[in-house]
Amino acid sequence: MPSWYRVVVWLWCLLSCCHSRTEAGTGAGAGAGEVLVVIACPPLPRRLQEGCFALFDSLREQYQHLAGVIPGDYVLRFHIMHELFNYWTLLDALPGQTRLLNARTEWIIWCQHNTHVASLRGLLEQLHSQDPMEAAYYGHALYDTEATIVHHFAHYKNPRWFPYPLLSAGVVFTGVLLRRLAELVALSAQNATRHSEFAIDASHELARFIFDNLTPDTDRGLKEDHIGGPEGETLERKIILKSAAYICPTALLHSSPETGTSKPVPCLLYAKPEMFAVLPSTLETRLQGQVHTTGSHIYFAIKTCAKFHKERIPIIERTWATDARHRRYYSDVAEVGIPTISTGIPNVQTGHCAKTLAILQLSLKDIIEQRDIRWLMLVDDDTLLSVPRLSALLNGYNHTEHIYLGERYGYRLYAPDGFNYHTGGAGIVLSLPLVRLVLEHCNCPSANAPDDMILGYCLQALGVVALPAAGLHQARPQDYARELLHLQPPISFHKFWNTEPEHTYRRWLGGSGGNQSVPQATDTDRVTVAGAVAPLPPLGGRLQLPGLTAGLGTAEKHLDL
Ligand SMILES: *[C@@H]1O[C@H](CO)[C@@H](O)[C@H](O)[C@H]1NC(C)=O
Ligand SMILES: *[C@@H]1O[C@H](CO)[C@@H](O)[C@H](O)[C@H]1NC(C)=O
Ligand SMILES: *[C@@H]1O[C@H](CO)[C@@H](O)[C@H](O)[C@H]1NC(C)=O
Secondary structure: OOHHHHHHHHHHHHHHHHHHOOEEOOOOOOOOOEEEEEEEEOOOOHHHHHHHHHHHHHHHHHHHHOOOOOHHHOEEEEEEEEOOOOOOOHHHHHHHHHHHOOOOEEEEEEEEOOEEEOOHHHHHHHHHOOOOOOOOEEEOEEOOOOOOHHHOOOOOOOHHHOOEEOHHHOEEEEHHHHHHHHHHHHHOOOOOOOOOOEEOOHHHHHHHHHHHHOOOOOOOOOOOOOOOOOOHHHHHHOOOOEEOOOEEOOOOOEEOOOOOOOOEEOOOEEEOOOOOOOOOHHHOOEEOOEEOOOHHHEEEEEEOOHHHOOOOHHHHHHOHHHHOOEEEEEEOOOOOOOOEEEOOOOOOOOOEHHHHHHHHHHHHHHHHOOOOOOEEEEEEOOEEEOHHHHHHHHOOEOOOOOOEEEOEEEEOOOOOOOEEEEOHHHOEEEEHHHHHHHHHHOOOOOOOOEHHHHHHHHHHHOOOOOEEOOOOOOOOHHHOOHHHHHHOOOOEEEOOOOOOHHHHHHHHHOOOOOOOOOOOOOHHHOEOOHHHOOOOOOOOOOOOOOHHHHHHOOHHHOOOO
């Protein structure tokens, strides 16, 4: 089947599926407010998509149990929103969602594949007690403990007061807010303040965009919401996330912050942790006819340079190297004692595009002599990993296909020339057929162009989807909210600065042997990406990077902190 045909079929399935899964329930008569439940669903892997359908089925069942007696007399609509192309951030998806919102939409409940709605009835009763005319949104509030690169160093003087929602727990918006937001994003994107061209954490970027660009309705009473931040006096002119006790990071009961008592509030919406079991090593050999992925199927290409041979390589050797049989240190200088392999490319401060392509070339030659290897992972010399958890993750993907897996960032997603890429420090996983594709078609606009971005740009042009892996991290544990690290077993962290790497390794990555619970895919999870690609542009030899990447020609734009 030609690939364009598969794409068409896939798109058709998506649209019709989307359509058939949009349901309107009938509540009361004319004038009744509407509640829209949106389930934002990633394209892959199938395991996550199944989460979306399970949530949809649960909602439909709960709706039927209401037997026409709807709290608040709301009209309900459920909608599965499939993530298409670049629109994985709520903000960038909004213009496409305006058709879902109408003047009667009072509430939007925004869910993800791993959100659980414990009680639809309870939730509707709760919404009925809230003010639908206020431009507001409600969620489980996350806070930074220090200024962090993943949030563009927002509020760096005092980052602790600014709340942003835990997306997987669900977020409730008033129609008033979401309509204004959609309007702003659609009509005046150029005029609105965006702090960065990079999309890293969709949740924080959404909260900040609302904070910076919208104000509460002035005719309505302004009050409360004094958080005591340095900007405290101006907060009443701002919209910040309202922390809602009924939206929880886990299924546990929460005490209500409003009443100050310990009276528990039931969690009506909460995030489901990724439920994975360890596969005992005795069972590792064969899983339904497919050889289970272990560390020995992965080739680790570690990018280093002479200045860090003594400082960083010993840390890797003392930590995750014990689980990484096939590892090579690629440097600007060959040092026999380690050993490192010279790429023949002089070191540069940032960028590394030429070096990374040279590493891929050398690695592929090296791999051809070792039959067992299925995956190549590019990492930095200050990346920490759990190889057992990584192996379990990769077990869910088909290594004979073009698989590009990592921590997904976006660049200029709001513009037509935007693209996704996997950020380098977190570790980038490529299936071997994809390594070959890259070497055939991608090249560097300049030697010090940002390697990870050029790779992402090139692969997007080749129609390869950047698949996000939630456990990979571009920064250190302290750069992420604890709730996030507890929801998903971490697979990698990056940067040793101000940390004790060996402690991080034991505390967050399970130490050697990775005995803690790890993501464990089953055979039914195995991903097929064949149909999920965008159309291939005609390729005559190497891909030329057009004007877009003029700005990417050098490392200036790179986010390699
Ligand atoms: C941006 O702002 C300018 C001046 O305020 C206005 O004339 C222009 O229409 C705005 N552009 C958009 C796309 O809203
Ligand atoms: C993996 O992909 C190849 C090529 O698309 C296909 O032939 C094979 O059946 C797939 N394997 C599994 C287990 O899905
Ligand atoms: C992992 O579990 C095995 C068996 O329970 C134990 O012998 C081993 O010491 C554990 N390894 C680590 C690093 O905890």
